[in-house]
Amino acid sequence: MSERMRTLTVKLDQRSYPIHMGEGLLLRAGELLGEAGCGEKIAIVTSPTVARLHLTPLEDSFRRSGFKTTLILLPEGEEHKNLASLETIYDRLVSGRFERNSCLVALGGGVIGDLAGFAAATFLRGIPYVQVPTTLLAQVDSSVGGKTGINHREGKNLIGAFYQPRAVLIDVNVLQTLPRRELLAGLAEVIKYGIIEQPELFALLEEKLDPLLSLNKDLLLEVIGASCSIKARVVEKDEREDDYRAVLNFGHTIGHALESLTGYETFLHGEAVAIGMVQATLISMRHGSCDKESCERIYRLIRRTGLPTELPSSIIPHELVKSMETDKKSARGKIKFVLCEGIGKTRFHWLAPEEIAAMIAN
Ligand SMILES: NC(=O)c1ccc[n+]([C@@H]2O[C@H](COP(=O)([O-])OP(=O)(O)OC[C@H]3O[C@@H](n4cnc5c(N)ncnc54)[C@H](O)[C@@H]3O)[C@@H](O)[C@H]2O)c1
Ligand SMILES: [Zn+2]
Structure with a gap:
């Protein structure tokens, strides 16, 4: 495991939060989430592709730190950034008896991040969430800043909320599996x-x-x-x-x-x-x-x-x-x-x- 980590802070008074960046941070997620002040119940929101590639080290790390994890898998793609996916998240949070200090963890690109963020903003009028972005676009853009939301059939991002995460964990290692076309799309935002x-x-x-x-x-x-x-x-x-x-x-x-x-x-x-x-x-x-x-x-x-x-x-x-x-x-x-x-x-x-x-x- 690499020890290299750099942290920036988004300074927004009581809503300030760290952006941790480094190699192998998925393996340190449990320790870093502990610092973010979350309760013991965590729901990891992700999609099948990202789960297959990157879920295990994250889940292991949470368990090692004593968190109880639930997995919420959502279908892949922008067309699923909608009410149906949101309902899936709410249903699981309700049936798992999630509480005010339970935490959502968004493991994925901007679609997962926007969905999980909006679910966190609205469930019980707001529970903590953490962004673990896995696309370059999500790492440099969508995971930071607190814009959350879903699409309506009449337009993109029409329903949403400003709601800041408790922390952002950026592990560059996950980019090794990102398709080149997605990498370039993220690079456009860097440019x-x-x-x-x-x-x-x-x-x-x-x-x-x-x-x-x-x-x-x-x-x-x-x-x-x-x-x-x-x-x-x-x-x-x-x-x-x-x-x-x-x-x-x-x-x-x-x-x-x-x-x-x-x-x-x-x-x-x-x-x-x-x-x-x-x-x-x-x-x-x-x-x-x-x-x-x-x-x-x-x-x-x-x-x-x-x-x-x-x-x-x-x-x-x-x-x-x-x-x-x-x-x-x-x-x-x-x-x-x-x-x-x-x-x-x-x-x-x-x-x-x-x-x-x-x-x-x-
Ligand atoms: N909230 C904001 O401020 C903000 C800013 C910009 C964009 N967005 C939103 O972000 C979304 C786009 O995000 P995106 O470009 O990350 O797309 P995405 O979330 O659809 O991810 C792109 C694809 O990459 C796959 N993937 C993700 N990580 C991977 C990895 N490490 N290895 C292999 N495959 C991986 C995903 O499964 C998906 O198929 C849009 O909905 C857009 O509206 C939000
Ligand atoms: Zn953009």
Whole structure:
């Protein structure tokens, strides 16, 4: 077992919590959960694939530390981030007589994390939960910040709550089994952090992309640490996305619209965001906010990863912006767009849909 562990704190007064990062942390989960102040009953929420690959060390560690564990298996995939899965969790918590200090542990990607988090937010009006993210996307993004929720048939994430976990445990070893396509989708969010906040992170990705994609653990820990610390700082400033947290939506206005127009079937979220970031950067350049060299660096890095960069030819800019108007971030007919002002700097700008359509290169 590796002893290496780094801890960041998300500082939100009484709701502050640690993000532990390292190698082999699943094996130390029991000890770390003890520190999070949970009662002895734990329900591990996960899916069959992740359970097969990563459940045993986690369960063993909880048992060694004296916790009583229940396993709640949910079906795989975004289409199951719904009421039926939530009901499965509630049913098991009720039949297992879970109490106010019992704890949910989300072992999986963003789907499992969002579901378990929302169940924790609502069961008995709130019980503790811990995130053990197993995709890169969940490790750098969805497990931190307390956004929880489920989809409605009319739209993604329409039902949810802000509810912070008691701790986040990031074990880089689990990424060794992650399919490459999922890894790249998570990497898109890491690139986003570089663009919005940290030129050094962006430069590190440019320099060390190959060893990173070969899953060099030191590098993974470095970029996950940098990403989580950016996300934590943004959340500390604006926990409920009243304003500044929307900076995390760089590339997402177009990305979400693209996912929606393609019925959530063509692109993984990170792939749509990669295309969205290229387009948002081009719009920023055409708008006079971003210099050509930064724009080219962003395009080159995304392209080198193997993530998609181009809008499919079937996508018509006017349809894309129409889809953006139904996004939660639009108001008074204008869209709150995150413009890039070179690598590491952004600003918000309200753009009319027709302005965006005119600037989208197809
Ligand atoms: N709460 C937030 O702030 C936030 C932020 C971003 C995204 N999200 C949500 O996250 C979800 C997407 O999350 P995701 O990209 O992690 O997808 P996911 O949860 O669907 O996981 C992707 C796939 O990878 C598999 N998997 C997970 N870990 C694995 C591992 N270690 N080895 C092998 N296979 C593994 C899963 O079984 C699944 O099939 C969306 O629902 C999105 O809305 C939430
Ligand atoms: Zn995203």
